[in-house]
Amino acid sequence: MIRKRPLRPDRLRRPPSQFSWIDHRLVRDRHIQNVPPDGLALYLFLLTVADAEGLSYYSDARCAALLSMDPDRLATARCSLLRADLIAYEPPLYQVLSLVPPGPGAASSRPPEDRRDGRGGEAASIAEILSRFGGGGA
Secondary structure (H helix, E strand, O other), X not given: OOOOOOOOHHHOOOOXXXXXXXXXXXXXOOOOOOOOXXXXXXXXXXXXXXXXXXXXXXXXXXXXXXXXXXXXXXXXHHHHHHHOOOEEEEOOEEEEOOOOOOOOOOOXXXXXXXXXXXXXXXXXXXXXXXXXXXXXXX
């Protein structure tokens, strides 16, 4: 019998403050920028099947079959997620990791159109956005 245990207890994932388990920071902080499509497919699969601690222990054969990948593609996908620091893996156990905040200066290195409010500041409320365009607000 396989004993499930967090591979990285310091990186247990928690539900993000927004609605879903899929954290917006994956895109906003560019965690998935260099992850190829097969890696993203594996990541979504692992997010879907993981328990509350981010753990799952699907075999390589089962993952490959469910994702319609051959074993080499699955191994390459897994390596891309390990390099991106999105998962930990010790056969047969996977752990989806919490997201690490971007390093210092990461936000300022993003192009302006990629920042949260388009100007490099904090996110604006709907009322603030509407008031900029003379639409009033709350």
